[in-house]
Amino acid sequence: MKVQRVVLNSRPGKNGVPVPENFRLEEITLAPDLKNGEVLARTLYLSVDPYMRCRMNEDTGADYLTPWRLSECVDGGGVGVVESSLCSTCSEGDIVTSFNWPWQTHAVMTGSGLQKVDPQLVDGHLSYFLGAVGITGLTALLGIREKGHVTKGANQTMVVSGAAGACGSIAGQIGRLDGCVRVVGICGSDEKCKALVEDLGFSAAINYRLEDVPTRLKESCPNGIDVYFDNVGGAISDAVIAQMNNGSRVILCGQISQYNKDVPYPPPLSDETQENLRSKKITRERFTVLSYMSKADASLYELSQWIKSGQIKVLETVVDGIETMGDAFCSMMKGGNIGKQIIKISQ
Numbered sequence: 001m002k003v004q005r006v007v008l009n010s011r012p013g014k015n016g017v018p019v020p021e022n023f024r025l026e027e028i029t030l031a032p033d034l035k036n037g038e039v040l041a042r043t044l045y046l047s048v049d050p051y052m053r054c055r056m057n058e059d060t061g062a063d064y065l066t067p068w069r070l071s072e073c074v075d076g077g078g079v080g081v082v083e084s085s086l087c088s089t090c091s092e093g094d095i096v097t098s099f100n101w102p103w104q105t106h107a108v109m110t111g112s113g114l115q116k117v118d119p120q121l122v123d124g125h126l127s128y129f130l131g132a133v134g135i136t137g138l139t140a141l142l143g144i145r146e147k148g149h150v151t152k153g154a155n156q157t158m159v160v161s162g163a164a165g166a167c168g169s170i171a172g173q174i175g176r177l178d179g180c181v182r183v184v185g186i187c188g189s190d191e192k193c194k195a196l197v198e199d200l201g202f203s204a205a206i207n208y209r210l211e212d213v214p215t216r217l218k219e220s221c222p223n224g225i226d227v228y229f230d231n232v233g234g235a236i237s238d239a240v241i242a243q244m245n246n247g248s249r250v251i252l253c254g255q256i257s258q259y260n261k262d263v264p265y266p267p268p269l270s271d272e273t274q275e276n277l278r279s280k281k282i283t284r285e286r287f288t289v290l291s292y293m294s295k296a297d298a299s300l301y302e303l304s305q306w307i308k309s310g311q312i313k314v315l316e317t318v319v320d321g322i323e324t325m326g327d328a329f330c331s332m333m334k335g336g337n338i339g340k341q342i343i344k345i346s347q
């Protein structure tokens with residue numbers, strides 16, 4: 001069987017900004033016979049995620065991430081359907097997911113490395129398993145529950161950066177459902193701001209590309225900031241932290257504004273921001289969703305129920321075809337997505 005796949009063609013150059021030419025499309029032939037324990041799956045949807053930028057480097061800078069190798073097939077989150085199986089836990093027709101799905105139109109994988117999922121959980125929206133009912137939804141929910149200390153009735157204000165992205169758009173909605181009285185989003189376009197306020201129920205939204213973030217934060221958060229879900233780091237986060245209340249909390253989810261730079265994770269903070277954290281006793285601990293996977297099943301169920309009942313709305317940006325993987329990744333890194341960036345590979 002002939003299949004198409006995407007390999008790493010080159011690593012990002014000196015300025016560190018990834019370009020679609022870092023990826024290359026190839027055609028290969030899959031061996032016709034499965035070995036014991038193997039599964040042939042047709043890829044339905046693939047995910048592109050910010051952490052992949054680290055996998056493009058020779059040294060990822062994180063012990064739990066391996067670098068992608070030049071001229072080898074790229075992998076990441078994927079969902080697909082089993083077409084044939086020599087594995088006792090997978091049958092033809094099963095919907096399966098993996099964090100290490102090859103960027104291929106069909107793939108032979110070890111069945112024991114796949115998670116079988118129930119399509120009813122997402123009412124047939126199988127791409128949600130890569131986003132709102134997958135790793136980015138879990139990151140939002142568990143980040144808030146483990147690090148946010150949101151308390152009903154405590155009159156708290158939450159700010160979310162990267163607010164119109166996959167994690168941010170869900171995090172803001174959970175902040176509201178868990179009891180924050182104000183949830184303010186920061187993101188990179190007026191269209192995104194409109195979606196946050198009109199579709200997702202954020203109290204206010206700030207376009208950091210056009211507006212003065214400190215001024216707009218003062219207007220939107222008159223009682224200061226109690227919880228900050230930080231996806232971006234850098235100058236935006238310095239401005240938020242400067243307006244946080246005593247004893248407040250930063251959920252250190254990600255620092256995407258620094259991912260194209262050669263700095264360790266988490267990137268170093270300015271002296272002023274460190275002093276703000278210290279003097280106001282603001283908690284800012286690193287959060288990694290993979291450390292909480294024992295809570296994944298219950299949390300995914302909770303997310304699915306909120307989505308079914310309409311209490312959480314899911315935004316996605318979907319493009320078609322394996323040949324768009326490189327473009328989709330680079331676009332997501334620059335803010336081309338609203339909600340989760342998804343690539344549809346087959347029906």
Ligand SMILES: NC(=O)c1ccc[n+]([C@@H]2O[C@H](COP(=O)([O-])OP(=O)(O)OC[C@H]3O[C@@H](n4cnc5c(N)ncnc54)[C@H](OP(=O)(O)O)[C@@H]3O)[C@@H](O)[C@H]2O)c1
Pocket residue numbers: 049050051135136139162163164165166167168186187188189192231232236252253254255256257258287288289290332333334335336337339340341
């Ligand atoms: N801790 C964990 O376990 C964990 C798990 C998953 C993801 N994460 C982190 O969560 C964050 C969001 O990931 P995601 O998958 O939900 O991606 P996403 O938010 O859907 O997409 C990335 C977004 O980042 C924003 N962005 C890019 N460059 C920026 C810059 N210089 N300044 C401000 N914003 C910028 C863009 O939106 P704008 O238009 O708003 O610029 C873009 O849409 C990332 O930092 C990621 O590493 C952490």
